[in-house]
Amino acid sequence: MTESGPFSYSGTELDLFATASHWKTYWSQVIDPYLGQRVLELGAGIGANARALRHRHLARWLSVEPDAAMVGQIKESITRGELSPRHEAVCGTSLNLPQDEHFDTILYLDVLEHIRDDRAELERVTRLLQPGGHVVILAPAHNFLYTPFDRKIGHFRRYDKAMLRAIVPQELRIRRLHYLDSVGMLASLANRLLLQSDSPSPGQIRFWDSVLVRMSRLVDPLTGFQLGKSIVCILDRPVHL
Numbered sequence: 001m002t003e004s005g006p007f008s009y010s011g012t013e014l015d016l017f018a019t020a021s022h023w024k025t026y027w028s029q030v031i032d033p034y035l036g037q038r039v040l041e042l043g044a045g046i047g048a049n050a051r052a053l054r055h056r057h058l059a060r061w062l063s064v065e066p067d068a069a070m071v072g073q074i075k076e077s078i079t080r081g082e083l084s085p086r087h088e089a090v091c092g093t094s095l096n097l098p099q100d101e102h103f104d105t106i107l108y109l110d111v112l113e114h115i116r117d118d119r120a121e122l123e124r125v126t127r128l129l130q131p132g133g134h135v136v137i138l139a140p141a142h143n144f145l146y147t148p149f150d151r152k153i154g155h156f157r158r159y160d161k162a163m164l165r166a167i168v169p170q171e172l173r174i175r176r177l178h179y180l181d182s183v184g185m186l187a188s189l190a191n192r193l194l195l196q197s198d199s200p201s202p203g204q205i206r207f208w209d210s211v212l213v214r215m216s217r218l219v220d221p222l223t224g225f226q227l228g229k230s231i232v233c234i235l236d237r238p239v240h241l
Contacts, residue, residue, distance in 0.1 A: 020209040024052040034134040036104020043111030047074035063089040119167040131239040141231040172235040179228025183215040
């Protein structure tokens with residue numbers, strides 16, 4: 001909910017990118033070591049990311065999403081057995097969460113770029129993070145790749161390393177910060193294959209996912225993960241003795 005009434009997400013990309021199985025496998029393997037037993041996913045959309053990580057046997061997964069219709073889709077996935085019965089979905093944002101709740105992992109998977117005050121958002125959720133826990137951020141990288149498509153789906157920005165370092169709360173430290181999808185980035189720079197229009201076509205998504213992402217999985221380690229169309233940031237909250 002917002003002050004002006006119920007929130008309805010105007011972007012159309014969630015169903016398109018839900019089919020990007022190679023990409024979801026890639027980033028999910030990167031973040032998998034940082035998933036604890038109690039997971040909070042903010043901006044959960046239609047539950048596609050949770051389905052990509054459903055192989056993990058977790059004690060609790062709470063999906064928070066401001067679009068009530070999307071929350072309904074997640075709940076239907078739970079009912080159909082596509083998500084674990086330990087999965088919950090509620091309508092809202094981090095502003096609606098009780099401050100006495102605590103999580104081992106807090107996920108922002110292609111979400112932080114949609115939040116105007118990203119610094120305040122991270123400060124707020126830090127209070128919900130268990131000592132020893134992680135905040136996991138996956139976001140589109142580099143403002144020089146910002147396109148009309150980003151604007152259409154509500155991106156305030158794309159991130160580089162300096163931008164993310166600048167908004168890390170004092171209580172947290174950077175555990176991992178690097179780029180993914182170097183081939184996708186180079187393709188975007190060369191010809192704007194995916195992001196030049198209001199909406200990439202299903203065929204463009206299939207080509208990126210089945211060809212470019214597979215190539216990136218080979219090339220990214222060779223570049224030291226210094227290039228990429230997406231950025232991964234893992235933050236942890238130290239356990240103070």
